[in-house]
Amino acid sequence: MPKSRRSVSRGPNGWVVLWRLASQYRWRMVLLGVVSFGGAMLEAGFLVVVTATVLALAAGRETIGPILGVSMPVTVALVLSGLSVAARLGLSLATVTISTTLGAFVRTEQRRRLAHAYLRSSWSVQQAEAAGGLQELLTSFVGRINTAMNALTQAITASLSLVAFMAAGVAVDPVATVVVLAALGILGAVLTPIRTLVRKQAAISAQADLALANTVAELSALGQEMQTFGVERQFERQVDLVIDRATQTLRRLLSLHGSLSPLYTFLAYAAVVGGVSALRVFGVSSLAATGSLMLLMLRSLTYGQQLMAVSGTLASSFPSLERVDETVAHYASNAAPRGEATPLSATPIQLDGVSYAYSNDRPALQGLDFSIEEGETIGVIGPSGAGKSTLAQLLLGLREPTVGAVRVHGVDLRHVDRRWFTSQVAFVPQDPLLITGTAAENIRFFREGIDQDELVRACREANVLDDVAGLPHGFDTHLGERGTQLSGGQRQRLSIARALVGKPSVLILDEPTSALDGKSEALIRDTLAQSHGLVTTIIIAHRMSTLDLCDRILVLEHGGATAMGTPGELLATSAFYREALSIAGGA
Ligand SMILES: Nc1ncnc2c1ncn2[C@@H]1O[C@H](COP(=O)(O)OP(=O)(O)OP(=O)(O)O)[C@@H](O)[C@H]1O
Ligand SMILES: [Mg+2]
Structure with missing residues (x-):
């Protein structure tokens, strides 16, 4: 008996699927991590040195620092800054190349996995597949897996950059950094319910997309009947319904997803005010340190914002990831029989x-x-x-x-x-x-x-x-x-x-x-x-x-x-x- 789609147990959740995907490309991920961390360290160093240089110039000094016990002439600092931004550019471009290559691998691999599993499944399963469904899974759904993978690489880049910035921050002023770090953590947590909503809405939206694909595939095969029975209007109404539904669910998804970043920014700036208040309470050792710290923290907030956007993207692509994984498992558990016996003849x-x-x-x-x-x-x-x-x-x-x-x-x-x-x-x-x-x-x-x-x-x-x-x-x-x-x-x-x-x-x-x-x-x-x-x-x-x-x-x-x-x-x-x-x- 062919197993019905409903009997498929719910597959593993999006994180597990994504982790399985990512671990196939472990070494590339590690490389990506190293490259992005290196880039972020360079950027953090650059910000610290540049701030100190500006402050030194403003004070009419030719030497900057000491920062972390190091002093240097302004010219050396400027040359170093120039070199570090150039190197940073190189590393950023490398990050982009690694992550787009990864995305392409994942897309190809997932399309093949799905198509092969379908082709190897039994006829009864193939025949029960709704028209347009497989196509939608192969195109849009796999596209969203690619997006999730990109989001994951961005998350790695942003988190490691954040770590690098925090490390630089701790070196300059540990207390203020810890306060800002705690604030960032709380911000992320506060927005969790919205991310959960995003994920739920994404599942609804993916379902509506499938329904649209199925309806369009079915109707496009029925053109002759539609025209001879004169039911174009009825067809239109049916198409309108599924289009409206797909649009509405997507609109809700996008507005939820879109609200994450502004909310985060609002909360983050509130945290900055908190951070500055902390400086006021605990005091700061030097003007250079304060200036560098402010720059580092503001830039950290940008990475934090990126992380937030990425987590929203992950939440909206998880239902697609799960659906593709579930479908592959469904096909695989209903594979066409593969016997090995070769009878002497095909009769009787x-x-x-x-x-x-x-x-x-x-x-x-x-x-x-x-x-x-x-x-x-x-x-x-x-x-x-x-x-x-x-x-x-x-x-x-x-x-x-x-x-x-x-x-x-x-x-x-x-x-x-x-x-x-x-x-x-x-x-x-x-x-x-x-x-x-x-x-x-x-x-x-x-x-x-x-x-x-x-x-x-x-x-x-x-x-x-x-x-x-x-x-x-x-x-x-x-x-x-x-x-x-x-x-x-x-x-x-x-x-x-x-x-x-x-x-x-x-x-x-x-x-x-x-x-x-x-x-x-x-x-x-x-x-x-x-x-x-x-x-x-x-x-x-x-x-x-x-x-x-x-x-x-x-x-x-x-x-x-x-x-x-x-x-x-x-x-x-x-x-x-x-x-x-x-x-x-x-x-
Ligand atoms: N894919 C399917 N899923 C569920 N029921 C099906 C499916 N295909 C056929 N049936 C049912 O199985 C029964 C036999 O169908 P089948 O197609 O074998 O009939 P048939 O003798 O070939 O008919 P016809 O002469 O009209 O081609 C019918 O009652 C039909 O409704
Ligand atoms: Mg028949």
Whole structure:
């Protein structure tokens, strides 16, 4: 049974996810720390020296200091200041390079992680993924992970700078520095409730973005229906609703996030007043020290403000981080089966007490017990919703039976090597989809080693060769986005060619001729008749004419096999078959 999204336990929180991410790039983070700390120390030294120089000049002295016991001529101090700002520039640029490289790594890595996990997940999970959802996760959500990573590197830079400034401050005047430090800590703590609100609002906003992406993806696929049913206005209203919701949630998020910095600044300046009052109470040793300290503290406040902004950014990106992590875990825990067994042959295919339920209520298939022998052609008929397509997906190993097993030459399909199995089996789905590419690319479908002759053979067998030859560039003609330049019947025949080109030993067709005219259908029937006995074929069919080819027919009704036998036997055993035949005018 596929696990539902809801059953996924809540993943680890944003900090844990971010820490896991960051620890992959441990050495770069350390380098970043060292470089930013060095830069900040240079800046702090610069501020101290410059203040002392200005004060020395104002007092008409040619020597500055002593600062921390060191005195030096003004010219030396000026040269040193100039060198330190130049070096500071170099280190700042290095910080930017390291952090942007880190961001790029993280973005690529996360996109790959998510895309690969999705591609390796089982069909039932892939199929349940809402349209547009994965796209949104891969783009905006991963974008926010990148933002979080940048915020983290900025946080490292700002914290280490703060440490460097505080260290310089302690050297100049320990008491005042400690007071300011305590004030900064309190400021950070005071704003915690707002950060929590930011995080909550960010989760709501991310959810609204996903809803918008899903709605847009769904509506954009329904253009034809929208126009023919004249429901453009209703579509507009629905789009407006999700857009409004996404905008509103984002607006709330941004205004909360935006309020953090001004609030912090207000509180920080209040703390400066406190710091100055402390100087008044405890006194200061020298004018130079006071001046330097003021500069250091003001600059520290800037870093503090940066830290505050960064913590807001982290809070707003955490829900995205958590969601991506959770989704990857969901895909990974529902990975497609990866058996290793290679049976001697892809037949016989045996169903052993097979049942399948999509959800916990009524099963879509139940109690199926039959075997398909090598070279047989089996027809599957039954009313709409009887479970025919579901049966095809079980035979293809796309879904695992909830009860029982599908066995291939005696081996449970769950244990069969997928690569081997997919080389043996081909499928024509009920709604074939083409890729954006040429006719040849669509028939090859990423499989290697299929030459031109094989393309031509497959197209001839699928009765689509004339159509392909008639295209402006033949096999190399671009078929438009997802093959939109072809008719429904042409798309269906092309997908039959796609199935036949791999020379499968088992061919499963889900209503392969539903979009074809009588003549095309007859030609496909001829093809299938030619391979009769050579390829084991399972055809789900509505048209009774297609069933002429079949050695045996399975009648599926309400998920159960109500009859199975030769057409002659079914006349006696299946009311559904008799009725279908009489509607088709056959008996
Ligand atoms: N992805 C799904 N999730 C939940 N239920 C599903 C899903 N796909 C099919 N079902 C349900 O399972 C049952 C069998 O569906 P299935 O598509 O196998 O029928 P079918 O015989 O192929 O019908 P049709 O002839 O209309 O193609 C139906 O009741 C359907 O509602
Ligand atoms: Mg179907």
